[in-house]
Amino acid sequence: MRADRNQSAPLPLKIAATCGLLFLHLPILLIFVYAFTTEEKTFQWPLPGFTLQWFGVTWNRPDVWAALSLSVRVAAISTLIALILGTLCSAAVSRSKFFGREAISLLVILPIALPGIITGIALRSAFSLADIPFSFWTIVLGHATFCVVVVYNNAVARFRRTSGSMIEASYDLGADGFQTFRHVVLPNIATALLAGGMLAFALSFDEVIVTTFTAGQQQTVPIWMLEELIRPRQRPVTNVVAMVVVLVTLLPILFAYYLTRDGDQIAGSGK
């Protein structure tokens, strides 16, 4: 244990840490404030007035709904694929030692370790070489690829803490491979998979860099926002959508944290 646990931190450190945390959080809070502004053309501060009308306007925008629906469908399918591939891979890596095991970990992490633009343009050029037209599935292809790592990280961390003797005991008691998986392995890793799935969903829902290369003319929510940021048409609607996006990604993350909070390693270590 640490001896400095009863010591309080020096004042400059406290101030620096507090300022750092404020720097991290105030900008996001500001998004919530701006969703209520009456100003349409500029980002004027202080806000000239408060209104709820933009929520109604946003609600009636078909383009926002179309983008939202596309994003949710892409995120759901990508998460499903990532769950299957990530679980298989993590189970294989953690249950046995074999030649090339390290290489597989690297391969899974690579799509997220290299800058997104490389993944994006690589996929784009591959599509154009293979004459694959842009569609729903080209977006999913990209998203599932970098979502695997999140599921993989969570599942590997859980497998590491699950003792192998339980599986052996299950076999000793006469269960076959499928029964062991259904009754022993799955209950053990279920919450880790759920957490990984939540994070994968949040990651996919929010992804913009790879998506700009694989979406063609289709608009996911981040693409819609990017368009609005580059060529603003209706700023108040963007404000409201930004607020909704924060809330939509916040809930899965909090839930994932809740599911794995006793773990030694939570979630992936990066996007």
Place this chain on the structure above:
Amino acid sequence: MTLAATHPPSAPAILPSSGGMRGALADLFWRRPRFLLVLMLAPPLLWLGIVYIGSLIALLMQSFFSIDEFSGLIDRHVTLKTYGDLFQAANLDIIIRTVVMAALVTLASVAVAFPIAYYAARYARGRWKALFYLAVMLPLWSSYLVKVYAWKLILAKEGILTWLLARLHLGWLLDGWLALPYVGGSSLSVSATGTFIAFVYVWLPFMILPVQAALERVPNNLVEASSDLGASPGQTFRTVLFPLALPGIVAGSIFTFSLTLGDYIIPQIIGTSRLFIGMAVYAQQGTAGNIPLAAAFTVVPIVIMGFYLWGAKRMGAFDAL
């Protein structure tokens, strides 16, 4: 070694044993674990191998093609001409600007992240520790575009920062800064300073987490021994804590450096019209239709990160990840 040899058929099973196809398959998996292993690894490896590595190779191949300047068509003959184009003054300028920005962003992230990580690792306890952890995780995972948008709001000429500085009677400071060459501009949201702030903000959590992990691993008796031997707190920090935290800092810098090198959204939304590597890639493959040059440009961050990772590995940064 078969199942029958270790379990007599008469042994009572808790679960009814399954027969037929499923039973045969389960037996096969038991007898040949390698077969199961291959079966489990095949789908993820095929997916990543074909979709990801395949695409990367396709991309790298195209960087050896060249574009015909007159017809705009891609000439599929292997040549190094496209890589030569990277060394034109304009392109070299883009690469240097991006690398300098990445280095500055990394240094600033260390400065801002270190106190937070230090406090979280060595002073926060119990409930506070969980709170600190969430306070770093939430901004890390919340929407990237929304974070960039928030800075667009803050840095706008009519925005909150200008207002705040005017209230503090520091407007002259902002005006003076904006009048400087390179870092200035007509307002913060269209200046290199704005790009820099947005980068630091967006990548900051990637720096905090590994530094915190590294600091948590420093045994406290080392710090005590240092002060027992007469070191002042400052000396202890410089000669004991900081060297031990360095692998964590290097690990975090891998993220901040790599992410800044590849990003093209932030400089597009907040910043001047001067290009960064990511924007050059996007422009070359999109409007210009010059995929070979775009591919050659993406090789630049890959090579830089390759050297960076090699150096980081030598410093033991991977153990801190």
